[in-house]
Amino acid sequence: MPAPSRTTWRTAGLMAATVLALSACATVFRQPPPIGAPLTAVTAALGQPAATYPEPDGGQVLEYRGQPMGQFQYMARIGPDGRLISYEQVLTSENFAQVKVDHWTKDDILRHFGRPAEVSRVYVHDYEVWSYRYKEAGVWNSLMNVHFDAQGIVRQMLNGPDPMYDERFRHR
Template sequence: MLSKTLRTPAAAITLALMLSACAQPWQNYQAGADASTVTARLGPPKEVYDLPDGGRRLMWPTQPFGETTTAADIDASGKIVSVRQVLDENEFYKAQIGTWTQKDVLLNFGRPVETSYFPLMKRQVWTYRYMEANVWYMMYNFYFDNQGILRLTQKTPDPLHDPDRRGFF
């Protein structure tokens, strides 16, 4: 029988290996499979958006305190096109300043965790929590003019995870 000191590290290593083998909610879906395979695993989507090609985007956000949103693009016949995590810096960088609107941001990232208006700038800001490089807790901000056109993006550290600011919220 293993001593107590040997069982603890062994259990920790086993747990780490088991967790590393777990798939994220947006992984392990095959393009062309029926959309019911996604909803069977993730449940009903919290947000649904119509896509320009007649398909739909189903979303499962973990906001307001989580950093992920799983998005499944479903074609007009009900088949999976793709399933991915959209609150990611590579996804955010696709936003086109001067071209994208609030509707484009909503379609691509879902509802923001927070909205604000800065009257001196005349900008509405939508904010999303995310993890950058799976290490840093961040906030990604989209600034819109009064016509709803994207004019600026910005990323900042998430104050929710700042140990110096805990207790101030």
């Protein structure tokens, strides 16, 4: 039997990427339950979250993942009473502006934005960097980079063009 051709592998890869993208979009197109709905109604409407993060007040945050390839991430906030407080797309310039450098921790970032698209390091400062794909101002394909020190404290926030969408970064 002959080995699969490059075209076959490319087609299979495109099909797999399409299925992954469509499954990530499934949450986007679902109608969220109304504010005040119980947790069971939230998961019935939106499906099981990709991750759940406890809130200090006894509530929890449910992550509906759009990363690593999408430019969105939905979070459902559940109060201590087990009812929906909010459901929103959190990767926005306005939400990133709320991060308190030198105060927020990795747990704070996870509760507000979920898991990042990419994790890397800046060895000069010994920073771990979490990168989130998003549409800056709803227009520009951007990457927000959150830099953490060794204690897990946010020390820097930098954004710039997302190399995945920018021709200047593509190999020729």
